[in-house]
Amino acid sequence: MKFAIAVFCAAHAPSSRRALLFARAALAGGHEIVRLFFYQDGVYSASNSVVVPQDEQDIARQWREFVSAHQLDSVVCIAAALRRGVLNEEEAMRYQRSAVNLDAPWELSGLGQLHDAAQAADRLICFGGP
Amino acid sequence: MSTLHVVSHSPFTDSRLDSCLRICGVNDAILLCGDGAYGLNNAALQTKGVKVFVLAEDMQARNLPLPDWADSVDYPGFVQLSLDYDKVNSWL
Amino acid sequence: MSKSLLVISRQAPWSGPGAREALDIVLAGGAFDLPIGLPFLDDGVFQLAPHQDAKAVQQKDLGANLQALGLFGIDEVFACHHSLAERGLTTPASAQPLDSAAISQLIDRYDQVITL
Numbered sequence: 001m002k003f004a005i006a007v008f009c010a011a012h013a014p015s016s017r018r019a020l021l022f023a024r025a026a027l028a029g030g031h032e033i034v035r036l037f038f039y040q041d042g043v044y045s046a047s048n049s050v051v052v053p054q055d056e057q058d059i060a061r062q063w064r065e066f067v068s069a070h071q072l073d074s075v076v077c078i079a080a081a082l083r084r085g086v087l088n089e090e091e092a093m094r095y096q097r098s099a100v101n102l103d104a105p106w107e108l109s110g111l112g113q114l115h116d117a118a119q120a121a122d123r124l125i126c127f128g129g130p
Numbered sequence: 131m132s133t134l135h136v137v138s139h140s141p142f143t144d145s146r147l148d149s150c151l152r153i154c155g156v157n158d159a160i161l162l163c164g165d166g167a168y169g170l171n172n173a174a175l176q177t178k179g180v181k182v183f184v185l186a187e188d189m190q191a192r193n194l195p196l197p198d199w200a201d202s203v204d205y206p207g208f209v210q211l212s213l214d215y216d217k218v219n220s221w222l
Numbered sequence: 223m224s225k226s227l228l229v230i231s232r233q234a235p236w237s238g239p240g241a242r243e244a245l246d247i248v249l250a251g252g253a254f255d256l257p258i259g260l261p262f263l264d265d266g267v268f269q270l271a272p273h274q275d276a277k278a279v280q281q282k283d284l285g286a287n288l289q290a291l292g293l294f295g296i297d298e299v300f301a302c303h304h305s306l307a308e309r310g311l312t313t314p315a316s317a318q319p320l321d322s323a324a325i326s327q328l329i330d331r332y333d334q335v336i337t338l
Contacts, residue, residue: 022208118225155327158326219337
């Protein structure tokens with residue numbers, strides 16, 4: 001079965017970890033993830049600037065590794081990202097900001113990608129809040 | 131038609147579980163996860179009569195006993211639940 | 223045939239970007255001609271209250287986005303009767319009031335749902 005998974009929370013939120021574990025279980029169960037879409041505070045889950053104490057789970061890094069290992073289509077909503085200061089190189093240059101905190105494997109795009117994924121999937125599942 | 135509602139907010143500080151109980155249908159189920167697991171102490175949830183699931187790790191972390199009117203699931207179980215019901219409605 | 227999406231909007235208008243970002247999902251769906259429904263629930267019904275003044279808190283007026291719904295083909299706009307009554311609001315002209323049972327049936331009718 002095909003899943004579209006939307007993440008609305010930052011890497012430090014329990015629901016981001018929960019989304020990641022769900023995604024891993026979905027693939028382990030032989031299912032497909034058509035897209036991961038990061039919206040609202042979910043854009044923070046894609047930040048490459050998160051620094052976590054060594055004795056804590058680095059969920060942002062684990063997301064990055066999961067997406068890369070499985071070559072998943074992973075989109076960060078550009079409007080939500082800009083508003084929250086999560087920028088890739090192109091946007092940092094466009095808006096003359098000094099920090100680039102979004103890079104591969106994440107792609108910046110619009111809400112159309114969320115709708116496109118929802119249309120393609122058997123199930124749309126969202127994670128957010130605590 | 132059936133919906134799996136997912137609630138991760140504590141019912142003691144937040145109204146999402148109340149609203150969920152108000153609008154959920156007889157064939158629906160509720161999965162408690164995160165602080166939503168504290169809903170295992172919620173009398174209204176028990177008497178509503180819908181199927182209640184709780185994510186095992188959240189129950190264990192909080193040392194909450196599993197009442198006989200609820201079932202616990204792990205992540206593979208969560209994935210299966212999302213397919214057993216026609217859609218998933220997470221109360222973000 | 224396109225899958226239908228119900229977007230349940232629960233955030234008050236000035237509680238952060240949540241209300242606007244829920245509307246953005248709806249409008250984006252409308253731009254792609256997708257079947258979208260928009261019920262306002264809980265504090266979300268405050269978005270429909272009349273005579274609000276966004277400028278007083280230096281915010282953009284959500285009213286313009288709400289008015290655009292029709293232009294984007296979003297006609298299925300609802301307000302939870304219980305939420306309106308709880309908050310002392312009268313039924314807005316822009317949304318069809320629904321009781322709790324009707325909202326339950328609404329969720330059943332749609333293929334997918336996002337509640338934010």
